[in-house]
Amino acid sequence: MSTTARPARRPSRRLSRRLPRGPLRRQAARSLRPGAPRAASVAMPETAGTTATAAVPAAMPWGPVRRGTQLVLGLLAFTWSMAMMLHAGQGGMPWDVLHQGLVRSTGLGFGTVVALTSVLVLLAWVPLRQRPGIGTVANVAVISLAIGPCLTFTAWLVPDPGPVARIALAVGGIVLNGVATAAYIGVRLGPGPRDGLMTGLVQRSGASVRLVRTGIEVVVVLAGILLGGTFGWATVAFALGVGPVVQATVRWRWLVPTGLTGTVAPAARTARPTPTDADLARRGREISRALDTISREHRDG
Numbered sequence: 001m002s003t004t005a006r007p008a009r010r011p012s013r014r015l016s017r018r019l020p021r022g023p024l025r026r027q028a029a030r031s032l033r034p035g036a037p038r039a040a041s042v043a044m045p046e047t048a049g050t051t052a053t054a055a056v057p058a059a060m061p062w063g064p065v066r067r068g069t070q071l072v073l074g075l076l077a078f079t080w081s082m083a084m085m086l087h088a089g090q091g092g093m094p095w096d097v098l099h100q101g102l103v104r105s106t107g108l109g110f111g112t113v114v115a116l117t118s119v120l121v122l123l124a125w126v127p128l129r130q131r132p133g134i135g136t137v138a139n140v141a142v143i144s145l146a147i148g149p150c151l152t153f154t155a156w157l158v159p160d161p162g163p164v165a166r167i168a169l170a171v172g173g174i175v176l177n178g179v180a181t182a183a184y185i186g187v188r189l190g191p192g193p194r195d196g197l198m199t200g201l202v203q204r205s206g207a208s209v210r211l212v213r214t215g216i217e218v219v220v221v222l223a224g225i226l227l228g229g230t231f232g233w234a235t236v237a238f239a240l241g242v243g244p245v246v247q248a249t250v251r252w253r254w255l256v257p258t259g260l261t262g263t264v265a266p267a268a269r270t271a272r273p274t275p276t277d278a279d280l281a282r283r284g285r286e287i288s289r290a291l292d293t294i295s296r297e298h299r300d301g
Helices: 014-018 023-031 064-088 094-106 110-123 134-157 163-186 193-205 209-227 233-249 266-270 277-300
Strands: none
Touching: 064 094, 064 134, 064 163, 064 233, 094 110, 094 209, 094 233, 110 134, 110 193, 134 163, 134 193, 163 233, 193 209
């Protein structure tokens, strides 16, 4: 009697054709490839929520013309909001308190001070490993060039504001600033110098956004006050109120189509309905039939 072992029979492809269409059939077909290890059982597909999936970038639906136009208009609106709060005289934005102090200390124009401060902040990006974009350069150029004309136009429009007009200018500036911020960041062409400084410090330090932003604004406000900048209730109102305005504006998809982060959350893409008892019973029967078929195939072989 020959003791030579019979060559192993190549797994039949008929097995995968007997299985119902779907994940079980595909998994069984993969397991029957030559050289593939045989699984002890056919695993049930994972249910929703058991596997974490990273968020992916959302596609920007607009072309370069629309994005560039909104970037420039958003930056112009941002600049005008600065002029409104400065002309109100109730306290500027935190960075504008510093700008005012530098203007009074150096005698330079407001636009020149804004440009020089922006360049210094951009230099701080280097150790933080931040990369500027077109929006970053446009932020520096547009705001530096437009702040002077915006201040002149606002003073011409409201030459001698009374108490009510000052409050209206300050509140209107806060609201306009929040909308403008969402508009120019929402096109995703690069953050402003000060926004990039904040995100870089968050990434390098591991601290929260709230802590880093608050720390930066406290430092610049204190420096601005020491240099002669105007600090008032509008500065505090801006720090507390601009965030909710930006958050509300982000919901306007005609203005911010993909949100400020430009990503799609995993839950929005991977959520599946919870399987019912009938679904589980049907899946169990499919698995049982698959195991029986595999057992018969091995026995016949």
